[in-house]
Amino acid sequence: MTTYTVEIPEDSAVFGKTTSAFSSFGYSAAVRSHGQLFIAGTIGRRADGTIAETVEEQTEIAIRRIEEILRLENLDLTALVDVTSYHVDIRENMAGFLEAKQRLIKAPYPAWTIIGVSGLASPGLLVEIRATATYPDTASR
Numbered sequence: 083m084t085t086y087t088v089e090i091p092e093d094s095a096v097f098g099k100t101t102s103a104f105s106s107f108g109y110s111a112a113v114r115s116h117g118q119l120f121i122a123g124t125i126g127r128r129a130d131g132t133i134a135e136t137v138e139e140q141t142e143i144a145i146r147r148i149e150e151i152l153r154l155e156n157l158d159l160t161a162l163v164d165v166t167s168y169h170v171d172i173r174e175n176m177a178g179f180l181e182a183k184q185r186l187i188k189a190p191y192p193a194w195t196i197i198g199v200s201g202l203a204s205p206g207l208l209v210e211i212r213a214t215a216t217y218p219d220t221a222s223r
Contacts, residue, residue, distance in 0.1 A: 088112040088119070088154055096150040098129025112151045119161070119215040121151055123168070125207050133206040137175040141182035144211045149186075152215060161215040162192040168210045172198035175208050 087110045090101050097111075104111055112121045124147040126140020127133050134140045149159055169175055176196075192213070202210050 084115070086114040088114065088151055090151070090154070094129075094150065096129060096147055099131050100127050100129065112155075114155065114217075117217050119152070119155055119157065119217070121148055121213040121215065123210040123212040124148055124151075125202065125204075125210050127204075127207075133204065135206075137178035137208045138182045140207070140209050141179050141211075142186065144209060145182070145186045148211065148213055155215075155217075157215055157217065159187060160190060161217070162187075162213050163216050164214040165192050165194045166197065166212050167194070168197050168199045168202065170199060170201055170208045172196070179209055 090097050090104070090111050092101055094101060109122055112119055114120075124144040125133075126137075126143040128143060134143055145159075148162075152158055152161055167179070169179065202208075
């Protein structure tokens with residue numbers, strides 16, 4: 083099985099100093115395999131490492147991080163086919179999440195599963211989003 087790990091440049095304006103988390107926690111931001119791009123859970127941590135206070139901002143940051151990973155692979159948000167998001171205090175935070183999501187994600191929409199959780203990796207995190215994208219059929223990957 084041929085796989086390729088997507089490397090986030092250390093000077094990424096979107097990820098900033100948070101790129102150290104990949105090696106610290108031993109995971110890849112994304113892995114390409116068999117025409118699909120598997121994107122690890124992304125969170126609302128700003129490039130300076132701080133966590134955004136609102137679910138709207140956290141959602142926007144997480145989606146912008148996904149968008150940046152896709153850009154590195156010459157894709158955009160329309161390449162997404164399957165997305166799962168995890169939500170702390172789901173009933174309280176759903177409206178803010180949807181506001182940001184609807185502003186950034188346009189048709190054709192990916193399949194999207196929304197799951198409520200009791201907590202995420204760091205205190206203050208309200209949403210985490212993982213995704214799978216596909217490459218165009220004409221691409222030889």
